Amino acid sequence: MKMTKYLDSLLTRAAQNVKTIVLPEGEDERILEAAHYVAERKAAKLIIFGKPEEIKKFYTDRNWNMEGIEVLVPEKSPKINQYASLLYELRKAKGMTLEEAEKLAVNYTFHGTLMMKAGDADGMVSGANHSTADTVRPALQIIKSAHKDRSVSSAAIMVINDKPYIFSDPAIIINPTEQEMADMALASAETAIQFGLNPKVAMLSYSTYGSGAGGMVDKVRNATKLAQELLEKSPLKGKAEIDGELQADAALDEVVAKKKAPGSKVAGHANVMIFPCLEVGNISYKLLQRFYGAEAYGPIMQGLNAPINDLSRGALVEDIIGMIAITAIQAVK
């Protein structure tokens, strides 16, 4: 397990306000190992779903105690009927029957999401063995967007030369509209503040201030205008800067910024990168991670009422530790 400076800082921060995080994938040893390190640092209380004897054996075999770790079997939960009714009430208008709700309430991802909705947990980390859609859909249906008229998106926290950056959206909205890109910019600025950054949001394109043309350039330019208008009306006013359309070099390099985007408060200093579509966001963060060894935490969801985060199926133990700590930090109101 590789403990970096940034990961250590996340654990320290999470421990300042201990939250209860559900880990539905107790059949996976990476999850059990990550839970041990998080519990040892008292960075969160953990509720793991799975077979109690097997999980207990995993820890005793390694001489690890289970302080701060609870094991729960959803099928045997005394609250199962309460959760099924809760789900039914929330989804009956969408056509869900009580019978369907009873079946779904024992599905591990739904069960964890319902625990959060019922106030029995503060966050959830899943996806080591489930697809993004499986993790994200119950979150969107049950926990829902924190702002009624804003979409939920995702972000990756990238740590490059010990400096964190927010990249959005690598996982949820495949081809965002101008409005969705604007929502993403605001949600990413909120995420940046939550993780200690002073957000300078670059709306990225292959064009800077009209140097290139095309439908995608227009989309990013219009999204920038919408995002700036949203910012003016939001509590983030004065706490974030948003600018675009910018090329990545203009966003990051002061010398290029002076030439291509003189006067911009973002260009040359951007720490939040908004991509025009999921393809670019997803490919960019994975390229940086693989070519450059950049630390990548995410995708984390942003704009939800309470935090549920998705793991990559290739996640390493240290990635899972980071995601649990991030989820606990997001859970602080």
Ligand SMILES: CC(C)(COP(=O)(O)OP(=O)(O)OC[C@H]1O[C@@H](n2cnc3c(N)ncnc32)[C@H](O)[C@@H]1OP(=O)(O)O)[C@@H](O)C(=O)NCCC(=O)NCCS
């Ligand atoms: C996230 C995702 C699973 C949502 O799936 P979907 O098919 O749009 O979900 P549904 O249409 O069933 O919508 C479920 C609910 O979520 C809501 N919803 C969907 N996307 C949303 C968003 N971005 N923000 C807020 N709410 C959203 C819908 O309005 C719907 O609400 P309702 O049922 O209460 O009316 C889908 O966008 C997706 O597959 N994204 C790409 C995932 C991926 O492959 N990522 C790359 C690898 S990491």
